Amino acid sequence: xxxxxxxxxxxxxxxxxxxxxxxxxxxxxxxxxxxxxxxxxxxxxxxxxxxxxxxxxxxxxxxxxxxxxxxxxxxxxxxxxxxxxxxxxxxxxxxxxxxxxxxxxxxxxxxxxxxxxxxxxxxxxxxxxxxxxxxxxxxxxxxxxxxxxxxxxxxxxxxxxxxxxxxxxxxxxxxxxxxxxxxxxxxxxxxxxxxxxxxxxxxxxxxxxxxxxxxxxxxxxxxxxxxxxxxxxxxxxxxxxxxxxxxxxxxxxxxxxxxxxxxxx
Ligand code: ADE
Numbered sequence: 001x002x003x004x005x006x007x008x009x010x011x012x013x014x015x016x017x018x019x020x021x022x023x024x025x026x027x028x029x030x031x032x033x034x035x036x037x038x039x040x041x042x043x044x045x046x047x048x049x050x051x052x053x054x055x056x057x058x059x060x061x062x063x064x065x066x067x068x069x070x071x072x073x074x075x076x077x078x079x080x081x082x083x084x085x086x087x088x089x090x091x092x093x094x095x096x097x098x099x100x101x102x103x104x105x106x107x108x109x110x111x112x113x114x115x116x117x118x119x120x121x122x123x124x125x126x127x128x129x130x131x132x133x134x135x136x137x138x139x140x141x142x143x144x145x146x147x148x149x150x151x152x153x154x155x156x157x158x159x160x161x162x163x164x165x166x167x168x169x170x171x172x173x174x175x176x177x178x179x180x181x182x183x184x185x186x187x188x189x190x191x192x193x194x195x196x197x198x199x200x201x202x203x204x205x206x207x208x209x210x211x212x213x214x215x216x217x218x219x220x221x222x223x224x225x226x227x228x229x230x231x232x233x234x235x236x237x238x239x240x241x242x243x244x245x246x247x248x249x250x251x252x253x254x255x256x257x258x259x260x261x262x263x264x265x
Contacts, residue, residue, distance in 0.1 A: 097234030179204030
C-alpha cells in the first residue's frame, strides 16, 4: 500500500515537471484532426511550408503538426518542431499495422521500444540490422529507443479512464497494451514480413515514423512517447483494412493522447 502511494507521488511529481509545451505529431490528417478540432486559442505558424498549430488542449500548452508519411517527412517536422517550439516532451499519435496476433483493429499499443526494420546492411541473403549512430557524439545509438518510462506510466493510468471507439457495435471494447514497434519506409502488406518482424525484433506493431521521432528525441535528450492504434494486421488484407479502419484507429490513439495530456498536471 505504502509502495503504491509512493509510486503515485513520484508519478505526480514527475508528470508535473512536464507541464510545459507539449509537441504532438501525427503523420496523416486523420491522425491529428480530432486533436486539432479541440484545440483552444489556436494559432497557426508556418515553417518551410509545414503548418504548426499552437493552442491549449485540456488546458495544457501544445503544438500540433502533421508530418506527412514516412521517415524523411517525420524527421523534417520533428526537427522543426523542436527547433522552433522548444517542447519539453514529444508525443506521436497515429495508426499501425499489428505484428502481434493478439492485437486487433482499434486496440492501442503504447510503444515502449522503437527500432527501424530497414536500417542495416543488405546482402544477397539478408538484411543485417545495425543500430544507427549519433553523428555528433559518434556513439552508436541503441538498437531500440525507449519511450520515457514516466510517460508510459502516465499513459497506462490515463488509459483506465477513457472510452475507446469500437470497430463495430458488436465488437469487443478495444484494449491498451505496451510493446515494441518497428518503423520503416514501407507500408507492410506481407505475412512473411510480419513473421520476420516478430522473429527478429519481437515486434508487436509496425509503422512508418515512430523510430524517427524516437531517434531525434534520444539524440536531443527529450522525453518522448509513441502511441499507435491498430488499423490493420500488416498482412495481405492490410491495404483494404487500412482504408476501412484508419479513422477509428486514429481517433482511438488521439483519445488516449488527450487523456495523457490531461494527466500531465
Ligand atoms: N500504418 C498502418 N498500417 C501500416 C502497415 N501495414 N505498414 C506500415 N505502416 C502502417
